[in-house]
Amino acid sequence: MNERLQKLSAWMKDQDADVSFISSPDNVFYLSGFYTDPHERLLGLAVFQDEEPFLVCPAMERNDAQNAGWEYEIIGFKDTDNPWEMIQTSIAKRLPKTAQNIAIEKEHLNVERYEELKRIFPDAVQFISAEEKMRALRLIKDESELKALREAAALADYAIEVGASEIQEGKTELEVLAAIEFELKKKGVKQMSFSTMVLTGENAASPHGNPGQTKIKKGDFVLFDLGVVVDRYCSDITRTLAYGEVTEKQKEIYDTVLKAQLAAIEASKPGTACSTVDLAARDVITAAGYGEHFPHRLGHGLGINVHEYPSIMETSPLRLEEGMVFTIEPGIYVPGLAGVRIEDDVHVTASGLEVLTKYPKELQIIR
């Protein structure tokens, strides 16, 4: 078994868990090397303390799983099969008695599948969460993961560069967005981390606006929030550029966000609590009088999932460790006035941070 599966099995021994049923595509990929998202169809990876693991996936994906390097049993079910019966049989081959302690992903597994598992394991004493352990495993990135994250960040930088070059009077948000994704696809990008955001004017003043037919005009901020997936690892960058003149008030907001973002970077090194990182930025924004206009956490972990553990927020006592990768993205949103957010992807090193996204952050005014 690979090292990741071994670590999960070792944890299961500590927890006295007979079987882990891992069902989120991200964790299945992390443990098996095989990624698929079969949507409403079942996907699962059953891991044991000592027995060989097995994979459950739609029959038509069996070859893909093997090609991805999965060398253990695969239960490939057709739409007309009942995969739970097949799972029950494969588990019975491995466990002499009914499992009593089952680890599942409580934040992922739905109630229907939970009830199926309860049916398969009628004597189950308890269901415990495997999520905390999976998060702990995924929290610290190894070199192969960092390589993908760096490449994804470099492509995100390139995307902003394209976006900046597209800013022009009268162009719509969607036109700029199309140009960015077109250039990325030409570079071989197959997937964005999430729906690319290009927001201008009023639209940028909502922390979760949606790009549309709004046209860029002089005096507007243009906010880009996007990410690229490389080898299944995500980047996530935000830059806010100005078009034409900016008012003193707009400049004040921009400079406050930038100051906050740099303060959070400065505060981050192994041992710093996530809450301290959040507050380093939040205090700058609050002191400038914009506290109520920064309604979200400072950032989030980044890896296979674009939003993953940990949350960088004022209530998180978790301390930074070497190998963690997360975003730092303070923002100020004043309806009718401006929306500014600046976001980098950062990697905790022995002495501080490696900032993975490198597009400049000083206020850039396109004329």
Add this chain to the structure above:
Amino acid sequence: MNERLQKLSAWMKDQDADVSFISSPDNVFYLSGFYTDPHERLLGLAVFQDEEPFLVCPAMERNDAQNAGWEYEIIGFKDTDNPWEMIQTSIAKRLPKTAQNIAIEKEHLNVERYEELKRIFPDAVQFISAEEKMRALRLIKDESELKALREAAALADYAIEVGASEIQEGKTELEVLAAIEFELKKKGVKQMSFSTMVLTGENAASPHGNPGQTKIKKGDFVLFDLGVVVDRYCSDITRTLAYGEVTEKQKEIYDTVLKAQLAAIEASKPGTACSTVDLAARDVITAAGYGEHFPHRLGHGLGINVHEYPSIMETSPLRLEEGMVFTIEPGIYVPGLAGVRIEDDVHVTASGLEVLTKYPKELQIIR
């Protein structure tokens, strides 16, 4: 309350359900008119038999919910709040005694949130599934939904037209894909129904391949599978075009898939069982000797979600009704030889089917 909420409340009276907690973005949108996907953050709509419903969403989306027309209570929580306590308070205001019968989406709600609900409702006698009712509501499309579905289908046709015009010796799958999405974005398309598939040669021979740097060459099939979202409603089309010459065997496979697809369309009208529709196509493929190379169901319901109820498969006894919209998409995948799938979106009318996707289906050979 709108008609959809009224229907859910009426169903709750029949079921003696005190509260429905709806948490999937699609169903929240269907009932409230407000769409958001807050990822790991909580989203919920609490519906009662007679009391006013309320919405739970991240605080920063409160304005968006109001702008979408939601006129009842909104619990807007910050990342530092515990939304479950806020939910408990809002429910207590409406229900004089603890709820005993709670409707949830068992296929969507995760175990963690299920356990939170069990904590809030310690006396809950049972959790029932609201999913079947939501599916029944969403199964029959009204005129406003059909309008969006028709527009989405027309844009899918246009996408295939662009794709066909891009087929050229040496172009990669991703280059063709980029060109399609670029042209769609210029037409105002904000979202695809799912990751666009452009697959050629060997890649097309897997029913769920992924587009990459494979280059189009003479003698290959090029398979497009894509969809467009219009006003939150999805289309989903597949066409397989040939580039250069095709062999007799390739032509035989293509013609078999087309014959199967037309047979399923011919078989569909109000009263026909979904199983009959599936078998109409499957029998053609089996008779031609390719049964084992058609490993998936014939199609799926289409609407807010690109894969929704019902499944068009050989085990489904559900009968077609006027207003249903689904896909018909038989395929034959022979590794090393060819992959062909032809997919239309169809709407059940009083007398048969309206085929929403209109791009031609006769074998098109690009030279």
